[in-house]
Amino acid sequence: MTVIVDYDAGNIRSVENALSRLGCEYVLSADKAVIEAADRVILPGVGNAAEAMASLSAKGLVPVIRGLRKPVLGICVGMQLMCRHCEEGDVDGIGIFDCDVRKFTAAPDAKVPHMGWNAIGNLDGKLFKGMNGGSYVYFVHSYYAGLCSDTAATCRHGNTLFSASLRYENFYGTQFHPEKSGEAGALVLKNFLGR
């Protein structure tokens, strides 16, 4: 069973819909026992990182997620929370990925938020199995994780090269929204789900 962590982190309907389209059964839960018993865990997230982290902490889920040894996928703010620190609200993250999350600097060729379809490259690991570099995926975010040893895909916004995806042991993260990224996104989700 796949569990979507339910922690008041904004609209997660689109993640649910994507799993339904792929024929994947899932449950929404914030229960430690349910999350620990899952085959796979998805940590979604839309909105403010500090508020999302506070909500995750209030439910006692930070050590639970950190201790998981099964595949975990953080999406967008969900991925950011798995980093060391988020500039948005100056909050410490779960600390799985070895990088910090900072705000983009706006420029004429790099509007903030970074919103829309952008190409990803330097693809590494099982999430991107069968995908070619240069594939386009859908982003909506104002903060980014820099490049680090856990970077599993890169993307460029203006002059900034950032981590479109991160990976460490059983933990995966995508800054983009696979649930809104057409066929490319469906492939990423299928790879995560082992389908």
Place this chain on the structure above:
Amino acid sequence: MVAKRIIPCLDVKDGAVVKGINFEGLREVGDAVKMGVEYSRQGADELVYLDISASREERSTFTRLVEQIALGIDIPFTVGGGIGSLEDASRLLDSGADKISVNSAAVAHPELISDIASRYGSQFVVCAIDAKCIDGVWRVTTHGGSRLTDRELFSWAREAQERGAGEILFTSMDHDGTRNGYACPQYRRLASELDIPVIASGGAGSIGDIAEVLTEGCADAALAASIFHYGQIRIPVLKGELLRRGITVRI
């Protein structure tokens, strides 16, 4: 680099797409979900669904339709038409819409933009503006272009941005339906005066028109309806030609 976006727009009334379509391999005219899936398959980057219903009963039909669209398509979509309150926006968000567009109600009550943006984020709020040029001034209109207001396009667009709108969707009523090209100078000016993305709408008649507004007009996205619905321009052909002209698009 973020790709320029191609956005088909679908008008929906009482749960069905109103304008006819002429897709190859798809004869079922009027099914909003199937049309969305087909456009997505062809390479549309986003979809806009506009509810042109008049009554409350039809609006609840539209809400249920949004749920089906959200379940059926895997690219972002915006819904608009008759959104007059934070509650309307919440209902559509809960149904699965990625963005909502506000128009007439925002002109009457600009705080609507701030209310929705502060609750759900700027990325959720598109400010649609319909305007026409009268004596050299671009005047904002409401209710589908039927009511002239005292507001001016560029100052209203700036105010919408300041209030938290994440994108501006400007339709030139002087160009809409003409198929003679977009209002390029106005998009160029909007792009230079705003920090948020600008979506061009109204006037698309050819691939060249779309290429022009994405380059000379500096628009971030081009929206069109009839040229796509009637099969006059197919999206794969359009995107291939835009790419050939050096415009970054998602293929």
